[in-house]
Amino acid sequence: MTSVAWTNIGELSTADPSLGEGALGVLRDAAIVAVDGVISWVGPSSSCPAADEAHDMAGRAVLPGFVDAHMHPVFAGDRAAEFDARMTGTPYTAGGIRTTVAATRAASDADLARNAARLAAEAARQGTTTLEAKSGYGLTVRDEQRSLVAARTVTDETTFLGAHVVPVEYADRPDDYVELVCGEMLDACAPHAKWADVFIERGAFDRDQARAILEAARAKGLGLRVHANQLTQGEGVRLGVELGAASVDHCTNLGDEDIEALAGSGTVATLVPGAEFSTRSAYAPARRLWDAGVTVAIASDCNPGSSYTTSMPLMIALAVREMGLSPAQAVWAATAGGAASLRRDDIGVLAPGRRADLIALDAPSHVHLAYRPGVPLVTDVWRSADRLPSAV
């Protein structure tokens, strides 16, 4: 048994409102103790129990490590030229994904794993202690399967996204592709995945195709996630809620009936402000969702087309600036909200029984993540009480 203490925490954001002040459950002058990587005690610094190892936080802010519940880190190549063109006038469509599919198919297994590891390390340096990783740039049985094997090298939260877009070779017979995804591809991929996901959108998959894929995945024991209502106000959110998906992601274009459906459900709305930033789109209505009682998560959507960022601090700043969340709400959505999106009750909150995944800031408060946009503030990152490299 090894115990570790963090003392003199100026502001501890527990992310459990029942433990302290406000949406983030904030405690002042606090301490945490972990035993074998799991939190055993949280309380005032002045009465902190002794531990084998102690870190003096010197008044800095401490919060849960970020839980990034929507990433696409398995791919090859980049699309900087497409981004450059988009910023000077070319609109974003789902079609650009095919550029990355060609590069991913041509890449070796080692290259795919190396790229995923590079992005996971970059995310961890900025405070992400748990991430989700999707396939979806392979779109053949073999390339989806090896994408998930690569994803597994960086996380257990792997998601089969064979239904990202219809690959060019199936352009004239999309239903044959849906049959492949539901059959042979799912069989090959399910052993490597915890989740299945479908991009429901004009130009990608429609409601009936999505239902077939999601029901087949559920029958294989996979949990469900959906890319819903990104570019148009489609039926993705309502289908996700109906099928009991853990999360509907994007939620940029919502009607009242979508918000009502989410509010009465166990489905999390995972918002991805980075995609809206990098495609110059309107932002998802986070404040309306929050006020309606929907569980909100924010995630990076890290991918080479529409959101090539791993920065959860910037996602928090954008959720505040652009989506109307308070800094406390945005940090909750990036920690406890992300954990809810992955149906995890062992991470995302700093309380006894949870994993000791925590970060310290070069700042006195979590507010600084929004107040000091773009500045690398994460000085220390611990996962299961083990220190990881950080960006500062």
Next chain:
Amino acid sequence: MTSVAWTNIGELSTADPSLGEGALGVLRDAAIVAVDGVISWVGPSSSCPAADEAHDMAGRAVLPGFVDAHMHPVFAGDRAAEFDARMTGTPYTAGGIRTTVAATRAASDADLARNAARLAAEAARQGTTTLEAKSGYGLTVRDEQRSLVAARTVTDETTFLGAHVVPVEYADRPDDYVELVCGEMLDACAPHAKWADVFIERGAFDRDQARAILEAARAKGLGLRVHANQLTQGEGVRLGVELGAASVDHCTNLGDEDIEALAGSGTVATLVPGAEFSTRSAYAPARRLWDAGVTVAIASDCNPGSSYTTSMPLMIALAVREMGLSPAQAVWAATAGGAASLRRDDIGVLAPGRRADLIALDAPSHVHLAYRPGVPLVTDVWRSADRLPSAV
């Protein structure tokens, strides 16, 4: 004599359009040599002359260090609570500055210098190799003077901003404060400053007050800068142009006549997207200014009230996302544009005769600064060919 070479630069952004492709004068597979901190040679990597010391850039992008021509790093305290309130509904006014004035007056000289040094180091880690630093939170003869002494510890580009706001003790007799600024305060501050600046705005100083202060400063040999057209479409830009100011800063609310005045002038428009981000304001019309032939700079406006960031990479991403500049134009504005704003011809461009202030990215292109928002990409920073600590 010591010579240093940087070889195998995948993409070299010179920031001089006459030296290469596009607005940034891009060269591929390039190298740079500096002798005693000054660039002596730029050309193809394959014909790079020998040097005492060589850095292999391994195909990465290299660009000039950022020139941040608008910062307020001399102050005490922070205004996180005001930011939090603003993000949940309280509007921004110039009045919040007085909170920082009270904290600054109460701080020791050492505290002011320490805070400025902290922010200058934070900026340098993100690629800023030259910064401007204003006074303006003292607003007494003694406090303005010692603010400039603190500013001088981090840069030669110091700016006397006694006319930031009218301090509370002069609220009933603002013209007496203007007289103080033009007389005793200017006498005490001019030896420590290169520039003088006035905040021309409703709630701060009007056109006639500003003219009196700027003319007095010019008579003392100071160069002129103006905070103009931030919150309202006032007369600041036109007054700045009329008086031959080096730069008019903010430029958020411009009329056609303001743009015309700038286009025919030697005055730079220094835009500060961080302030518009953090006050949730509309953004300055950078693209219109650029297309009209105005010299555009972008800067952080780092200050504890309206833009508490030192991140020039985020300013570039915002200038692209929100202001319509291409990535190449935004990087030009953050390097050569900043140098023009400070009337410096020894920095901001990578060409023979310029100071060897350069940065390398963990990326193949300058485009990634906008394409990968929030990600710390600056891996190496050199000023006068000396390596500084970087954020990655």
